[in-house]
Amino acid sequence: MKKMLLVAVALMLTIGLAACGSSKENGTNNTGTNEGAQTNNSQGGGGNSGGKELSGSILAVGSTALQPLVDQVSKKFMEENAKVNILVQGGGSGTGLTQVSDGQAQIGNSDIFAEEKFTDDDAPKAKELVDHQVAVVAMATVVNKDITVDSLTKDQLVQIFTGKVTNWKEVGGPDEKITIVNRPASSGTRKTFEKYALGTKTEDLQGAIQEDSSGTVKKLVTETPGAIGYLAFSYLDDSVKTMKYDGVEAKEETVIDGSYPVWAYQHMYTKGEPDAAMKAFLDYMVSDSVQNADVVELGYIPVNKMQVTRDVEGNVTKK
């Protein structure tokens, strides 16, 4: 009996203690980044370590589209700055923006502007967030390989995605029913596609398939005859057919010179200005050694190569 009681009490205590320990740890981490940077500054003045050493704990949450990049870069960053601990989580752009706005995460990853997510009553929340654009993701219209059409105009795309055209022969293809593989209305990828490829919001059509994940979209477009969908460039390969948009080929060069419009920035939001460790990490994200290596390697387009810029409203200006 005593043994059991002991075990039980011990367990309760451990759990309790562990819980306290963690919250304390979190607490110090949040504030600790600043202190750490300061103390290390003075150390740097002593000249022991040759340059200031950063420390702190950063949690980056959000967009699953951006997660692989942040994950990979954070690992490289931590190798150089052993005292900085960066955790990267998926969960979706909405989760990321919510958590950074509420202070549970230090960085919120998003594939669309925060202003587009925080609407109506929440609009002031977007103003507190500082935008750091770290990469560009472009999307291409893809179709099943049995479709002989090579290019679709904006009008044709709108007609397909609003259900006015339901057979490929109406746009010059084979006599085959069109199966739409769309994204859910909440998806950032869909918002980008609607805004820049269609120029209009579309409704969810009867019989259309909706998948949130690029892998599933690709699998379905590959396997379903007559299927049409859209994918980020990094997912394109021979299993699906990539469409031209208004005759413009979907590739990195056309995105960079601004002739291919279906792209969006990848954002990393901080609440207020970032502290030393976060700033160093975000600067590292846009440094040439990352932009020309990891960003390209993972299929994103380097943000500093872009010859055009775009603001929240979608106005494009030449650099």
Place this chain on the structure above:
Amino acid sequence: MDQWAVKQDGNKPNLIRKPSKQHIREEWVGRVYTALCILFLIVTIIAIVYFVASRGLSTFIKNGVSIGDLLTGLKWAPEGEPALFGALPFIFGSFSTSLLAALIAAPLGCCAAIFMTQIMPGAGRRYMQPVIELLAGIPSVVYGFVGLSVIVPMLRNIFPGQGIGLAAGALVLSVMILPTITTIATDALAALPSGLKEGSFALGATRWQTIYRIVLPTTLPALLTGVVLGMSRAFGEALAVQMVIGNAPHIPRSLFESTSTLTSVITLSMGNTITGSAHNNALWSLALILLAMTFIFVFIVRFLERRNKR
């Protein structure tokens, strides 16, 4: 068990000799410890209901959507202008997939149970039982994965349509709930007093006549319990269904057209929405409907069990 607890209260050894201090302490430890564990269970369920409800109800309170509109509206366009929150297609999707799944799985499960208890009890117990337990153990992600790579292409080749849709969801779910139905049916059939069966055999009835006329009618409430429990599991299943059902927010026109369930729309959009936004609150309302359905299923099961005892 319970009678023991009643008898124990104050009239057994306690009357003969005053219990020692150690005794009393031990009893206290036992009582307090187990009561605390129960308390934890109760607190958990209250917390779940409270938090889900507080989020789910804010759709109606804060965002001014009427309950009737949510339950009967046909159009789901939470990001549209104006935003519409009609969840009827999801409710329809959840009910139709779980009902269809139960319709497929119930006869299979009952046959398996009859096989295990009435036809070949020895081999049944030795080979069927583990098979059923293994089916129960396969993770739902794996079911979804197999559904997407086997069932969907198969349906696409045999029937018109995209393969993805209501039928694919129901098929995947039916395999997932088969163990639940079979296990409960087996327990019910095994618990049947053997006199009942022997009486029937003695009157010259064949085995099938006995099963059909005696065994099945007597165990019907228990069999139904299994079916309802299976349905409730199908109702709450998320990932496997989401992968094969297509997720269009519409009531499908055929079995092979893309549609959504309550769970699939939650998994699809929850991460993409901002906490506190109307869209996010509406998703919590769907979770609240799921929660309410859980209670309803449990009450149906209780009702059937009470019928069974009588």
Place this chain on the structure above:
Amino acid sequence: MSAKTANRVATAVIVLVAAFIVLLLAGLLGYIIFRGLGHISLDFLTSAPETIKAGGGIGPQLFNSLFLLVLTLIITIPLGLGAGIYMSQYAKPGRLTDSIRLVVEVLSSFPSIVVGLFGLLVIVNLFGFGFSLFSGALALTVFNLPLMVRITEQALAGVPREQKEASLALGLSRWKTITSVMMPISMPAIVTGTILASGRVFGEAAALLFTAGMSSPRLDFTDWNPLSPFSPLNPFRPAETLAVHIWKVNSEGLAPDAAEIAAGASAVLVIMVLLFNFTARWFGRVLYRKFTATK
């Protein structure tokens, strides 16, 4: 059709259906395992996953799954045993007990996605545990606890009445009777049930997406201090389990061999569940033999 033919036809149908179910399982397992088996190697089981290069493994995920299971059991077993003992030994029949039983039933049939969302709202955000193993373990406890309660209750109900009464007659307290007489006897049933329930925990994904997170920090397998953020043993780090990894690779995988990794990981997951099943059976038999002294 005479009664005899009807009997024969019905029997044939039932046997066929039973055979169909066995074949279905064999087909399912065969499909999953043979598709994945080619990809399983020691390297696959121990190395870390790759984002875009081929040849990534599932080492951290496998470790996370096992560690999460252990954490869950550490929380569940004492609570589940206690609640089960209460239900079977202390609860008096009446309205209160009835409603507690209802709570257990409802809890066990909660959709996992609702529990996951609750975890996200309360454990992750409100309590501030963040996406972590601990949050995941708490969410899994919600599923596992009612199972554990039911297993304990049934196991204790299976203890012969005479043994309990003998112990009480010898003057032992009720609690002592439960812990030192009844528990050992019901142990085989409890252990078997727990292991079987563990298999289910092992495969859970929906609830973990929202609580334990979808990525793993770099793990330093030489650092076994549970408080270090890089230690695999730190319960407050995010952790992607095997089931979640399958989900992620399937949906967002960029690696060229994503499909093979998903197949391989699925096979590993199913094999682990099979192992749980066989262990449960074997262990139950061994314990039964030990406690009842039968040969």
